[in-house]
Amino acid sequence: MLQIAHAQWLMALFLLYTGWRNLREGHGWRAVFWLILGVLFAGGDAVLRASAAGHALPAQVAGVAVIALALIAPRLRSGGVTEEHSSAQRLASAVRLGHRLFVPALVIPGVTLLVALLGDHLAWHGHRLFAADRMTLTGLALACLLSLFAAAWVTRSSPVRGLVEGRRLLDTIGWAALLPLLLAALGQVFTRSGVGDAIAHLTTAWLPTGSALVCLLAYALGMVVFTVIMGNAFAAFPVMTAGIGLPLLVVQHGANPAILGAMGMLCGYCGTLLTPMAANFNLVPAALLELRSPYGVIHAQVWTALVLLAANLALMALLVFR
Template identity: 55%
Template sequence: MLKIEYVYWLIGAWLILCAIYNIRERRRSMAAFWAVVGCAFLFGDAIMAAGAAHTRWPAQAMGTGVIALGLLAASGTMQKHDSTESERRDSAERLGNALFVPALTIPFATIVFVLVLPRLSLRGIPLVDSTQSTLVALGLACVVAALAAMLTTRAPATQALSEGRRLLDALGCVALLPMLLATLGGVFAATGVGEAVAAIVGMLIPVGSPLACLLAFALGMVLFTIIMGNAFAAFPVMMAGIGLPLLIHKHGAAPALLGSLGMLTGYCGTLLTPMAANFNIVPAVLLELRDQYAVIRAQWPTALALLAVNVILMAVLIFR
């Protein structure tokens, strides 16, 4: 059975390879950074098993690793490696629109794998765990896209690995931000932030008004997404604090409509924040824009317009 752990191991092996590339070129800080992250991917299962057995040292080691990542990122010694402008121009002119083939392969292959893999079995055993099929499909799609890139560019596998390392180094510690922010939402929910939000909202707004509760929920989704950079991280907090107790239980809002439109409202905050690095900062880095906030400056009118539309849709639909 294909499991998500296999995808993690593949990512971990590649990160260790990136560390080896960097240590050979004497970029020691960058090598240490990716080596720590790679070990987390490779040995995550062992760390969880040790934690379940009440062995403290793996958790302490991982905590030390997280601190080390923060110190390395803040040290300013993580030198980036990039190709020359002439190399990029020559490659772009030679390949033209064929450059889009590997990038488009990822979403299309993911859709195909998501639809096909859960239906496959071997001797009565499902080929992939249905609860992990989407992530496994995404991992397989990335492998297929890498093969498509090599076929499109006619580059050897070693060059593919080297260029992948170069791109990862160009992103640096920003590449980890989406994972950290997604984890932050679970931490907030587990530590009772949702209940604290509910108490604050109860003191500030008239909870007997469904429209007031709706505005608090919508603006809270946007605000928490701006802070945490991820609507998935904001959603459990706002749903626990306002959505469930006030909108659904007190005012009878439709849960499915509130959930879907609430998430879409949170994405308006994604367009406004540098914390959503994979959407707003990474493109600026890859395109080598002079203004690292240029993407956000171009998006904010769209974000505000979508926010207004979403609030109107929720006010009209969720209380019917």
């Protein structure tokens, strides 16, 4: 049975491989950074089991390792492994492969969607193929693995080449590769520390909560603002939903929670287009594309974000309370 833990072990192996290659090439700090992260991925389930059993030491060691990552990150040199092929060679390869290059990219959403929709019904000799817990994430991990083999087939190369290129890309991105994980965790930290309750208190104190549209506007714009601050709509969602979405819109005004959640996330994604905190979306591409301004991607997205937000607000007003 495939579980999300299997994906975590694969990621741990890849991170350990990246650290080992950097160690062999003399990139000491970079090697230590990826090796520590690989160990954290490999031992995550063990830490959770130990914590559930009342043993605090493994979690404390993991916390020290996370602090070590934060201390090492500023020491990482910018830039990754040197590209083996010239720009002309890469362009010639892209022209030769043409639209076939999209095949590996399309495998990822296709397989993920199939597992999400059909995973409950897939079995082999009476045994489920996918664990019910976090099935969509398991499907995404499987899709990424299949995409690696699809890329090898399209380019007539070895899957090992994918590992080499993946390592090069990871070193190029550097510590920013961890931002999605850190920002998603930040949302849970904010929720558990009572930020959602504080937002609910401020909303009821300063806004006319008897108006459903005012509450809806506060929720939608709050999703944008918190996403801009935290760089991730998934981090903003639990905070705004706990503070405004559930108590005011769903309970008080009878909003449809499914529509509210889906469209509220889209408001957050509009904020993602506007913030440098979403480094993996906005700053890393600017660095990889060698744009003149590190904020060039954001500048190109501003009007798209604003138009999309306006359209989404109008649709929310029409659909959320139906």
